[in-house]
Amino acid sequence: MRDVAIIGVGETQIGELWNKSLREIGIEAGLKALKDAGLEGDEVEKLYVGNMSAGKLIDQEHIAPLIADYAGISGVPSTRIESGSASGGMALAEGYKAVASGMEDIVVVGGAEKMTDVGEQEAKEILSSTNDQEWETVFGATFESLYAMIARYHMEKYGTTKDQLAQVAVKNHANAAKNPNAQYPRETTKDFVKNAPMVADPLGMFDCAPISDGGAAVVLCPAEQAESFEGDPVEIVSIGQGGDYMAVHERKDICTMKSTKHAAKKAYQRSKLDPEDIDFAEVHDNYTITEIMAIEDLGFFEKGQGGPATEKGKTELNSEISINTSGGLKAKGRPVGAVGLNQAVEAVIQLRGEAGERQVDDPEYGLLHNIGGTGASAIVHILRRWS
Template sequence: MTNVSIIGLGQTDVREHWDTSIRHLAWYAIEAAMDDAHHHEIDAIYVGNMLAGQLSNQNHLGALVADFAGLRGSEALTVEAADASGGAALRQAVLAVQSGLVETALVVGVEKVTDESGAVIPAALATALDADYEAIHGQTLSGAAALLMRRYMHEYGLELADFAGFSVNAHANGAANPRAMYRNKLRPESFISATMTAAPVSLFDEAPTGDGAAAVIVTASERAADMVARPVRIVASALTTDALALHDRRDTLWLAAAETSARRAYEQAGLTPADIDVAELHDSFTILAALSLEACGFAARGRGWELARDGSIGRGGRVPISTFGGLKARGNPVGATGLYQIVEVAQQVRGTAGDCQVVGARVGLAQNLGGMGATAVTHILTCEE
């Protein structure tokens, strides 16, 4: 169990922020987190980002964000782990606070994607794959997800309609989230008939990329108890990796990094999957949601899709996921996604999730994946009365 707690939460809407720079996006989330914590003294800043160098022509985000947030002189750096960058940045903050060398850390995930269009964005996202053996041949994240989904369907005798429940659930929950990119509800028949991007992956099967920023402030749990009324304790933090290229994995239908990361988190927290009240999983594609449910111990191998079919993943179900819309409806701001997951789980266990609240949620899990699961970061959060 870690000795680190969250004292402040902040986020922006996920959408096309045409008139907002990457530094402003980061600041809006940081300002909200500072106001939530009533605390402005920061020792270290960890910025989760994947694509700023390619899409915003801006590297060196640590110094940029520190300066613009009025924290010039602070220790600050960027953490990159593809779309697991946000979760990985929080992991670094947890380690820093645990070490005793950093008293209070600010973690912000930020991404500007929609200033570009066309093939530029998929090409940038494809850098999460193996450049020498996958991307060079034209592979994209959608294409890689399609390979996994087609194999999964073949192995377990499934049809496309069997996955509709994931997107239907995400949109139903996103409709209650004022910060979500898409607040429209989705019918199962619309999911099935949607335009294919890489068959069997369709427009309603993969998450839309968007601009956004989310931030948290963390400190030692002993200090946190005296600083805010209801600090959220990070009882587990684990990051693991798998082979980057799908063809190098021993088992393409098993997210080994997600399993190991979740198992280590459960061990740290002294918990089991049955103890989790709410989970935010990386549903950038519905196949990853199904595989993550299995890897995290919520479903047996080959049975993750059943939880979407029978309603178990709904807010009133056995394993509520995508409670604010997930990546599918809230939107996927790539390097910031992991911090959105943390903010959302923290709101759930703190009881401040509003219309998205899971009744009685006290223990929450957030798992952030990079690419097709080559990186997996799992955090477990709790909030005591």
């Protein structure tokens, strides 16, 4: 296995990009990443594209060669990776493995999703297709309702409160206010979050990440070659992947994500790091409860302490551990199959010290956490500042 570096990153604005198609979004992210790395494009040996649902959202499958074609690299081998909302993170993991194995040297991993070509109702139903359709959705479950039932269970088991859930949204909006690419770059208040229209009790509209268009991309190469390119490198020190039962009701403890715990354990083992070594993390916060579970299951706080830790400000920028400095899925946005790469872009910006107003003080390690659906798949990456 070879060490792997990220030598270029690129990202589009996240939001309702009415004037841009999926292919334009993918190309913009990819070309920005190539430019950042100082590459022309013909050096690229392989392209991976993370995308959850182009087939349903824009009626287009086979999108990896489509994006390669319109990016002007039509001969480059390309593959789309799908794992629900973890598609982006899983694509990054495939790119990492391709370079680490010695199979390829220069690999571009992009993520893109175009969600607003369908109405909001339809987009939400498509998100729900990562549920167990036959045993959850048919019986009336929406995507949000499954997280709502997880949230209630967490509240009853650990005393987590609606205030604590709301604080996740308040914090992530405060971070997004410092991120020019965010869909909602503005602050909000706990009262506003708590009084938002109910979606699935106890989750209101402001407990939920939005429907978004957007893309992000990174360029990977062997670490030993990283300094020969223009872009400032960052090392991927380890990855870990986990899985769980598909349906929430099958899980013995429905407010612990076994997939996240396993993915984190593997990533920590492979890097010989502990949760205490991590300076900041981009965690999957499709709903406020998901961030609270993530910071517990990743080992940053004891199980059940995610809510109180959030309420005490321990996850704010430059506190105990900075969580979702980008604004997260909640406020930076949720172009669903791309979010794992949006997370990677944020981590590279932070580790290069280029995050401006939202810069974490002198970070050495950043962790990325991306889950599919309600957590039946999870992927963790740990990144290190170049040294």
